[in-house]
Each structure stands twice: as C-alpha cells, then as structure tokens.
Amino acid sequence: AQSVSQHNHHVILSEAASLELGCNYSYGGTVNLFWYVQYPGQHLQLLLKYFSGDPLVKGIKGFEAEFIKSKFSFNLRKPSVQWSDTAEYFCAVSYTGGFKTIFGAGTRLFVKA
C-alpha cells in the first residue's frame, strides 16, 4: 500500500536554529508532493507543493523543500526558525491520475523563544 513516513514525531528547537523535517514516500508512480502546516487552533493550510520542474521548491514563511526522486524523499527545511513556527507539519503525496492524497503521521514542532 502507498504510504508516507515522517521521521520525527516531535521536534524541539530554539529560535534561530535550523530545521529539517524528513519525509519519505513509497514508490508508486508520478507523484505530487505537499507540505501542510497546522498552527494551534487553526485549520491545515498549504506550506508548499511540488508537481514538476525544479526539485527545490520554496513556500511561504521562508520554508523550502527538496524533492530527491532517487530517495523518494521530500524533506522540509528552514534555515532559522521562529517561535511562530510552532505547529504540526504534515507531508502528503498524491499520485497523478488518482483521487487520494496520503498523509504522513505529522511532526509536532515546538520552538522555544
């Protein structure tokens, strides 16, 4: 079955630290890749997406992600986190031609001020 694996369930960082959240998906064809973020008390919203082209994609609030096809990975990065980045982050994959999007279990990030 298709699946998405997020490497860390909980991450605690100090402000200004660099962030990298791992995401791997199972092999299955041509993929569309997403990172969503859920701030406390808010709905899930799109952080960034990859469909094709440049494997390094930039999203909102200084986040970026790199698609490495050979590793089936789509890791999320931010060079310097802020307290306001405290949230839960979900990696997600959909397969071209399909209806479903498969979500990872989520990573809870807590940034200490």
Place this chain on the structure above:
Amino acid sequence: DVKVTQSSRYLVKRTGEKVFLECVQDMDHENMFWYRQDPGLGLRLIYFSYDVKMKEKGDIPEGYSVSREKKERFSLILESASTNQTSMYLCASTFSSNQPQHFGDGTRLSIL
C-alpha cells in the same frame, strides 16, 4: 479564497446516536474528503467523493457513511456512534489530486 465550512467546531453525542457532520465548499470543487485526525496517526481517509452521488471508501470506512446530494455539500454520518469514534474530523475539497486540498476548521467530536 476557497472556503470550506464545517457545521460545528465541537460536538458531544452519546453512544448509539446517529451523528451527522456537514461540510460545504464554495469553489465548485469536484472532489471532497472526510478524514479523522488522531495524535500520532496523522490524517486517515474515511470516505471521499469525486462527483455528486458518487462515493468511495477510504482507509477506515467502518462505522461511517457519507452523502453527496449536491456538489458543494458532503455529509459524514456515524450510523451508531461509539466511543472509539471520538476524534477530530476534517473535511477537505480540491479540484483534482494535482492540486492542494483545502481544509475546514475541523469538528472535534466526543462520544460519551
């Protein structure tokens, strides 16, 4: 901007009750989804619909049913609520799988 509206933010029901969760989107999206979100498990797909009156089972459909009589509205039904259905329920919509999903605020459902 896309708006996905779920009828209730918080809901408390009793075991055995029939429970209806409503979701409405305003962007004429073809596809709509119901997920449940539980800590450490991420989002798990219950049902989805790709057109009016069309529905498909997701990964955890047991104990649930859905209804899509109009394009903009997708209802989740708990036929006979049980305590293990206490969860956060999220509705989402999208034009196609190549596009991001747009989520509602969620309904936190407690079954006592």
